Amino acid sequence: MTLKSIKYEKGNLEILDQLLLPAQSKFIQVKGVEDGWKVINKMQVRGAPAIAIVGCLSLAVELSTEVFDDKKVLRQEIEGKLNYLVSSRPTAVNMKIAADELIALSNKLYKDETVTAEVMKVKFIDEIESMLEKDIADNKAIGEYGASDILKSLPSDSMVRILTHCNTGSLATAGYGTALGVIRTLHSLKRLEHVYCTETRPYNQGARLTAYELVHDKIPATLIVDSMVAALMKQRNITAVVVGADRVASNGDTANKIGTYQIAVLAKHHGVPFYVAAPFTSIDKKIISGDHIIIEERPDREMTHVGDHRIAAQGISCWNPAFDITPAALIAGIITEKGVFRPSELANCQ
Numbered sequence: 148m149t150l151k152s153i154k155y156e157k158g159n160l161e162i163l164d165q166l167l168l169p170a171q172s173k174f175i176q177v178k179g180v181e182d183g184w185k186v187i188n189k190m191q192v193r194g195a196p197a198i199a200i201v202g203c204l205s206l207a208v209e210l211s212t213e214v215f216d217d218k219k220v221l222r223q224e225i226e227g228k229l230n231y232l233v234s235s236r237p238t239a240v241n242m243k244i245a246a247d248e249l250i251a252l253s254n255k256l257y258k259d260e261t262v263t264a265e266v267m268k269v270k271f272i273d274e275i276e277s278m279l280e281k282d283i284a285d286n287k288a289i290g291e292y293g294a295s296d297i298l299k300s301l302p303s304d305s306m307v308r309i310l311t312h313c314n315t316g317s318l319a320t321a322g323y324g325t326a327l328g329v330i331r332t333l334h335s336l337k338r339l340e341h342v343y344c345t346e347t348r349p350y351n352q353g354a355r356l357t358a359y360e361l362v363h364d365k366i367p368a369t370l371i372v373d374s375m376v377a378a379l380m381k382q383r384n385i386t387a388v389v390v391g392a393d394r395v396a397s398n399g400d401t402a403n404k405i406g407t408y409q410i411a412v413l414a415k416h417h418g419v420p421f422y423v424a425a426p427f428t429s430i431d432k433k434i435i436s437g438d439h440i441i442i443e444e445r446p447d448r449e450m451t452h453v454g455d456h457r458i459a460a461q462g463i464s465c466w467n468p469a470f471d472i473t474p475a476a477l478i479a480g481i482i483t484e485k486g487v488f489r490p491s492e493l494a495n496c497q
């Protein structure tokens with residue numbers, strides 16, 4: 148049974164409160180857009196694809212409780228609430244891309260005189276619901292493409308050792324995962340010797356979430372502290388690094404969890420291929436480079452406390468960017484549901 152972080156039935160949405168993992172596995176109800184914004188902003192649900200899916204499903208749930216007889220009112224409500232959801236977290240592009248596409252659909256349905264307000268609402272909710280299965284299908288394709296690219300230049304009986312950062316699995320998507328999807332596919336092919344996952348301070352997505360998923364799936368894995376990456380690459384024969392993405396610019400520069408950039412630099416130094424795994428819903432063709440990606444800064448408390456326990460001196464100032472930018476020059480390949488692309492190929496692929 149695979150892990151699920153999102154439970155959805157028409158008119159009802161629940162999310163696994165990831166702030167409580169791994170100690171407590173508790174689902175909480177999301178009754179509408181306001182709840183959706185809050186659970187994303189507080190990082191009770193997180194991960195670029197999951198943010199978009201939960202945000203849009205929160206709107207679907209809200210609309211399903213209302214009756215519309217005026218298409219103009221429905222269209223205005225859709226646009227306003229999607230733009231509000233985009234403001235919940237600024238760096239991942241998935242929610243913005245989903246909002247733009249759904250607003251375009253809303254405008255198309257609004258202009259179609261054969262479509263009533265209620266039919267417009269039903270068609271709109273159907274489109275949002277389709278995101279769940281599409282994301283899982285995309286992740287399975289990412290897993291296949293990524294595994295074959297990593298294995299293609301290796302002896303057919305060799306085993307691989309993979310390093311990953313943050314959480315990119317079922318807890319960051321609708322299921323299976325992106326970088327963790329590549330790891331799951333390598334494991335299913337019986338070619339995965341071992342995974343190393345970083346704890347990923349300060350939210351500890353690796354220690355709390357990725358380790359949770361790897362243990363759940365019985366995948367051989369070892370947790371390391373973020374500062375161990377250089378020693379690991381020096382002492383263990385890491386085959387490849389595979390990480391996720393929150394926003395990939397059209398030149399391949401990639402925003403991902405803080406700490407990703409330094410892993411990419413170390414991978415270059417040690418001759419380890421560094422891959423980004425992300426669906427096309429994480430690629431922002433509207434920006435030319437990583438210089439144009441907004442980096443979210445999170446509250447100091449996420450650094451100074453673990454739960455209610457203070458671990459940093461009272462009064463120290465903190466800098467807590469949630470992401471950093473890895474330059475395209477350090478990326479061997481961008482693994483998507485349409486194939487693996489070198490960064491220089493990205494601008495021309497649809």
Ligand SMILES: CSC[C@H]1O[C@H](OP(=O)(O)O)[C@H](O)[C@@H]1O
Nearest residue numbers: 193194195315319391392403404
């Ligand atoms: C499926 S990629 C998820 C991506 O999102 C994470 O960030 P956060 O936990 O702050 O939402 C991290 O950057 C992952 O690579």
